[in-house]
Each structure stands twice: as C-alpha cells, then as structure tokens.
Amino acid sequence: MKKRKSISYSKWGYIFILPFFVSFFIFSFIPLADTIRYSFFEYYRSGIKEVGPNFIGMENYKSLLASDMLKYAGNTFILWIIGFIPQIVIALLLASWFVDIRLKIHAQQFFKVVIYLPNLIMASAFAMLFFTLFSTNGPINGILTSIGIVKEPIDFMGNVFGTRSLVGFMNFIMWFGNTTIMLMAAIMGISTDIFEASEIDGCNSIQRFFKITLPLIRPILAYTLINSIIGGLQMFDVPQILTNGQGSPDRTSMTLIMFLNSHLKSRNYGMAGALSVYLFIVSAILCFFVYRMTNNNDPDGSKAAARKAKRRRG
Amino acid sequence: MKSKKPDQLRSVIAHVVLVILSFMCLFFFYILVVNATRSHSDLQKGFSALPGSYLLKNFMSVANDGTFPMFKGILNSLIVSGLSAAICTYFSALTAYGLYAYDFKLKKVAFTFIMAILVMPTQVTAMGFLRLITNMGMYDSLLPLIIPSIASPSVFYFMYSYLQSSLPLSLVEASRIDGCGEFKTFNRIVLPIMKPAIAVQAIFSFVGSWNNYFVPALVIQSKDKMTVPILIATLRGADYMNFDMGKIYMMIMIAIVPIILVYLFLSKYIIAGITLGGVKE
Numbered sequence: 392m393k394k395r396k397s398i399s400y401s402k403w404g405y406i407f408i409l410p411f412f413v414s415f416f417i418f419s420f421i422p423l424a425d426t427i428r429y430s431f432f433e434y435y436r437s438g439i440k441e442v443g444p445n446f447i448g449m450e451n452y453k454s455l456l457a458s459d460m461l462k463y464a465g466n467t468f469i470l471w472i473i474g475f476i477p478q479i480v481i482a483l484l485l486a487s488w489f490v491d492i493r494l495k496i497h498a499q500q501f502f503k504v505v506i507y508l509p510n511l512i513m514a515s516a517f518a519m520l521f522f523t524l525f526s527t528n529g530p531i532n533g534i535l536t537s538i539g540i541v542k543e544p545i546d547f548m549g550n551v552f553g554t555r556s557l558v559g560f561m562n563f564i565m566w567f568g569n570t571t572i573m574l575m576a577a578i579m580g581i582s583t584d585i586f587e588a589s590e591i592d593g594c595n596s597i598q599r600f601f602k603i604t605l606p607l608i609r610p611i612l613a614y615t616l617i618n619s620i621i622g623g624l625q626m627f628d629v630p631q632i633l634t635n636g637q638g639s640p641d642r643t644s645m646t647l648i649m650f651l652n653s654h655l656k657s658r659n660y661g662m663a664g665a666l667s668v669y670l671f672i673v674s675a676i677l678c679f680f681v682y683r684m685t686n687n688n689d690p691d692g693s694k695a696a697a698r699k700a701k702r703r704r705g
Numbered sequence: 706m707k708s709k710k711p712d713q714l715r716s717v718i719a720h721v722v723l724v725i726l727s728f729m730c731l732f733f734f735y736i737l738v739v740n741a742t743r744s745h746s747d748l749q750k751g752f753s754a755l756p757g758s759y760l761l762k763n764f765m766s767v768a769n770d771g772t773f774p775m776f777k778g779i780l781n782s783l784i785v786s787g788l789s790a791a792i793c794t795y796f797s798a799l800t801a802y803g804l805y806a807y808d809f810k811l812k813k814v815a816f817t818f819i820m821a822i823l824v825m826p827t828q829v830t831a832m833g834f835l836r837l838i839t840n841m842g843m844y845d846s847l848l849p850l851i852i853p854s855i856a857s858p859s860v861f862y863f864m865y866s867y868l869q870s871s872l873p874l875s876l877v878e879a880s881r882i883d884g885c886g887e888f889k890t891f892n893r894i895v896l897p898i899m900k901p902a903i904a905v906q907a908i909f910s911f912v913g914s915w916n917n918y919f920v921p922a923l924v925i926q927s928k929d930k931m932t933v934p935i936l937i938a939t940l941r942g943a944d945y946m947n948f949d950m951g952k953i954y955m956m957i958m959i960a961i962v963p964i965i966l967v968y969l970f971l972s973k974y975i976i977a978g979i980t981l982g983g984v985k986e
Contacts, residue, residue, distance in 0.1 A: 400807055403887045407803025408815055410796050414855035422833025488719040493712050496719060504972045505727040511968050513916040515934040516960040519941055520737055523953060530736050533752035564730060569979060576980035596715065618824065625826045628918045632941050648828050655832060655923055663832040671829040681824050
C-alpha cells in the first residue's frame, strides 16, 4: 500500500525540481563546459578580425602564469585581508557585547539597523561616492584642511596605500554588520548553563570570551571565514568603479575578476576561459569546505573524537 | 556583585564604540544627502554641514539629462529586480517542496548536487554565459539578467530549511485526500505557509539583483537598457571633472535611496532573516 503511493507521486517530485535543473543546465552548466573547452583554444579578436579558434592545448594556462595573474591574485588577497581583519575583530567584539545582558546596551535594534545598512547599498554607487568624497578637491580633503589636520589635500587614490586602504575600508564598512549579526546568532545558540557555570567558577569577561565563547562558535567562525574568502575572490565592483577598471596606481588594486572582466570586454575568449578555470578550481575547493560544514552533523568534532577513543579502546 | 564596577566601565566603552561605528556608517550618507542639495559653485567653495536649496534643481537636471538616462535606468532595474525576485522565490520554493515532500530515486543526488554548488561564484561561467546568450540572440536584452535566477541554490537551501521546520507532511496528505491536485496543493496550501520565508528571500534577491554590476555590465550595451549600476559606472568613466558636482551627488543618491527606504521599513524582518539562511546548530 505504502509502496504504491510513493510510486504514484514520485513523478511530481521530478516535475517540481525540473525548472531548477533545466535553468541550471542551460545557464550554468553549458557555459561552464564552453568556458573549459575554449580555455584550450587560441581565440580572440583583434580589431574586427577574429583569430581562431585554434587548439593550442595548455598554452593559455602557461601564458597566464607568465603574465601578471599571480600579482593580481596577490592584490585580491591584500585587498580582502585589509577589510577582513578589522571586520572579524569588530564583529566578534560587537556580537559578544550585544548578547551580554549585563552591559545593558541601549537602543540595540537601532545599532543593528545602522551597522547592517551599508551591506545593502549598491557597491558600485558606494564606490562612486567614495571616489567623489575622497578626491583631491572633495569634501573629505575639505574637512581635513579646514580643521587643520593637513595643509595640502591628500591624493588618496594617487598612491598604493591610499587606494588599497580605501577598498579595504569600504569592504569593512559593508560587511562588518552582516558578520556581527551572524556571530550574534551563533553566540545566542550557546546554552546559558555554560555561561552560568563559568560565572560560578569565577570566570571574568575576558576569560569567558576566549575560553568559552570563541571555542564554541568555531564552526560558524570557519563558515564566515570561508564565505568571506569566496566573496573576496569575487571582489570586483568596488575596485573596478573606484579605479575606473584600471586598478590604478600601476595596477596594484587590480583584482582577479577585474582581470577576467578586461579579457571578456576585449573578447579574448581563450585567455578568459583559462583564467575562469583557475578561478573555478580555487572556488570548487572552497565550495567543498562549505559543503562539508553545512552538511556536517559533527560540528565540534566530538563524534570523531569519540570514534577515535572507541577504536583505541577496542 | 563585586563585578559591578568593571561591567559599568565595559558598558560605557561598548556604547562609545557603537556610537563611533554608527557614525562611520551614516557619515558618508549624510555628506551625500547634504551635497545633493547644493549647487555646483557652492560645492566648489568647500564642505558645509548644512544643506543648500538646490535639491529640486539638481533633481530636475538629472531627470532631463539624456546622456545618463537615470530614470529609465531605475525603471530597467525595477523590472529586472522585481521579476528576478518573483521567479527566484517561486521556483526555489517549488524545488524545495519537490525535494522535501516527494520520494524519488534521484532525490538524494539532486539535493547533494544543489548543496555542492551552493556558493559557486557566477563569474567563473561568465565567459561561456556571454557566448551562450549571444548565440541565443539575447545579447543586449534584459532577459538574461532575469531567467537564470530560476536556479538559485542559496534561496533553495533557505526554503528547504523553512519547509523542514514548518510544513507537516500530513497537511499534504490531507489535501490529497480532499482531492486537491499536486500543483494546486503547492500553490494554495504550501505557498501561503511559506509566505514569511518567501518575503525574506524576495527582499534579499531583489537587493542582490538591484546591486548586481558584473553580469549586466557584460550583457547590456545600449543606453536605454542600462540598469542603475552600469549608469553609475559610465558616470565614473566619463570626463568627470567637467561635470556639475551637484548632479553627480544627486545621481548617486537616486541609486542608493530607494533601497535605504525599503530597508528602513522592513529592517525588522531583514535583520531577523539574515541568520536564517546560515549554518544551523
């Protein structure tokens, strides 16, 4: 009886998930296969003439390694880390403050609304805003000179440090609110018994943070880290608009996706394909970690430890 | 009781830090709004914390500018984001329901597959995507920005988690006994139950699509089809020093403000919704 029912309805399962898979197949899988295929071809446009496609094996991959790709990977990493370190530190701090009832934080909801706000702002408009605000005759320089901090206007976007800091700062402003709220949910998920027990044992707030909160939210911290790395790998809007796609000064703020974008814009399909495959491999590895975490029923490793102990005994 | 003093001190520090961070978040938008109300010559003189009286004039000069069709851009963005949000949430809910409520051979495979591509960046397939839509004759149209959102793994995951916690399968059985068809069951019974999840995800996918720059910049060529982020980018690429600065601030403000307004009205649901899609413990 039960079996027959499941047979009669199973086709509806397929029908319901069909649109998703058809759409994925057409708009993601075919493009991916195409991208991988053309990465082995010489295929580009110079002027109005199209060269290729001619099969050249691994040549595109080799010439990418010989080009500035690794430098751009380094840039991407630097821009990401400048934003990520303050982001995670501030987010941890704020999250532990928000959940600490003894601090009696006033207007919690207001602060949460405000710190999350930049996350929703259009990154390209935000970058354009920063470009105008921090230009040599922009308002920030105006304020700094009028209160006498600097004599000459600072050319923020004229030097490597300034541009990179601006990008990092923008990423920090845009993401620390999101991270705070994620970590807050994680901390609130910890049983209050543990905190109470630690208090009875005479644990102070710093000890509590490092010895209890931090170890217990480690899985979510790792998840945040990897998600942020994946986001950082895709960094594009902010540096692209801020430097008008040039990665100036001297391409020190050029990210990998900006590099890909410039190949796509000039219709250099072979190179763009090879670069995409490099990116695909890196993100597939990262995806694997996220997959492991979201499907993990042993988040703190306790089950694995128990298995190990059992094996040792037996 | 003895720890009362340090708690007070920590509380003060916490409040100070929070106020500084909030100031940092709001300060730039404050300058933006103030500068959007001032005239070009006024802006050249330097910064002033008080708004001017040019708000309407700047607004009109943005509205009348043919080289940067900002309002056409907003309309395009609204079409793309609205339709993307609608089909993305509907089909994600459909997929989630299909995998949750039915038993079939490939169920586990399908679920594992979606989880594996959960955070795959779209950029890695951009090159093939661009060629595909060119071959399909969809280059320089809004369709390729809308249709692919049928397959949104992260929205699916959210919907699936929501179904697990809020849809008892007995309800589906009951509607079957009452002679309700499978599609009708989904549309009439399951969708209303999923309303909260759909609302949250509709907001997030709307915002994501509204702010998206990478794909539209590759796909859209002609000016009257540009979405807001591309217009902002062309503004950056233009010979910017000869521009009316008041107008530039006004354009940026027009790009940002609609989302801020929506956010302020719905902030309660949005903030509650952020964590729902994350890792569950």
